[in-house]
Amino acid sequence: MHPCESDLAFAGSIPQFYEQYMVPLIFAPYAADMARRVALRQPERVLEIAAGTGVVTRQLAHLLAPSVSIIASDLNPSMLEHAAAVGTCRPVEWRQADAMQLPFPDASFDVVACQFGAMFFPDKAKAFAEVRRVLRPGGTFLFNVWDSIEHNEFADTVTQALAACFPDNPPRFMARTPHGYHDPAAIAQDLARGGFDRTVELVTVAERSRASSPRVVAVAYCQGTPLRGEIEAHGPSSLSQATDVAAAALASRFGAGAVDGLIQAHVVTVER
Template sequence: MPAAYERYLAPVVFRPFAEDLAARAAALRPRRVLELAAGTGVLTSELLAAAPSAEVTATDLNEAMVAFGSSRAPGAGWRQADAQRLPFPEGGFDLVVCQFGVMFFPDRVAAYVEARRVLAPGGRFLFNTWGPLGTHAFDAAVQAGLERAFPVDPPRFLPTVPHGYADPAVVAAELAAAGFAVEEEQELTLEGRAASASDVAIGFLTGTPVRAAVAERGDGPAVRATVIDETTARLGPGPVAAPMTAYVFRGAA
């Protein structure tokens, strides 16, 4: 999964927002940065380039992601860690940053409390989360393909997890519940570019939890062909470009 994620999805879906988030992080001039849910290191690499003087610690719950990410972004210190129980002392970081990871936390308020605990007074928590599924053309096309392939019981990972935390008012309320002052809340739409709609479909089918959900329902060439066909019909043949909307939040400890 990490290799497929990195090959098909990272450049298209995640790097445009990583560049944005890293620029926002660098503008804060942090000295010690903690990244949560770092995955394969897409944001990590951008952080290292945008803030070369900062000490970056990248973490992820998934050991395979940590192993892959540490080889891709060796300039950071990598560690397996649960965002809800961080293995770091209080006040050890100036900035905690997370790209499209907060949606995966089982107890987001608990994770936010932990982020606040490890921040020094006046530190910042900077992260983004996807908007509704319909505002992300790639994800919406893939989900349509899955619903065509499985009309009775389609995989629901995309609408319920990545796009299941798409109400900015809820996000802001949970940040406040954890003790953060919400300094910034911005809707941001960027464009993703892929070599083909087929690549996008393959990325989701092989590099995300959609893979397991499809396998449970009977994985096979017909399913892949259906999802690719629907994704191509919606996005077009050849190189494709599509809008993706997210929300960016910054909280002050």
């Protein structure tokens, strides 16, 4: 994955906000699902790409035997540094790596896993070809992507609120990138272009996103994702303004106390 708007934005305080807010809010349930699917394959060598702050890595380290090699990689050093600082229950190898040019030999891994990273690959077919190259024959590529923003209620509510707050140049990061790669036909086509010629299995998995208050959700999205950069471009007070507006919109839709919203993703499995 070459540097792009989202890569560059995952810096500064965002890894800390991301781990503190976004991981429990939306990523943890899918990390458990991803690790369970990997473990069912009984691999000996696993590569995780776009590992972020390590939520899947920690689950893999917990579920897989100590003899199983786990390499967790990400393009962004700030995210990896935070992941390594949080740590895992047993040793894993942390590796900065570009998904567009993986620094591993051919046929090195039994499973390649990627949680919510494929949306950020600037050339998805090329990234998928690299995954296929490093998989052994019969190995498995497991990844997930968010469904459309309409099926992810907190992200949709925040996006609509910010569009009303900044109508001349609405911050659309969530709709454009995290929720912008959800078409099963496009995913299958990109995998085929990357050389995967076996049947693609795609299942849609719905989960619930929960937080103690609307404010927690607003801080998570506005301050713990690259959406923050688009908001801050509107001026020095824009971040606090946007967070307040998002919190009010979430409270209006979900209530002022503990909140609960639908999240939904596609889980993709394909063998080499």
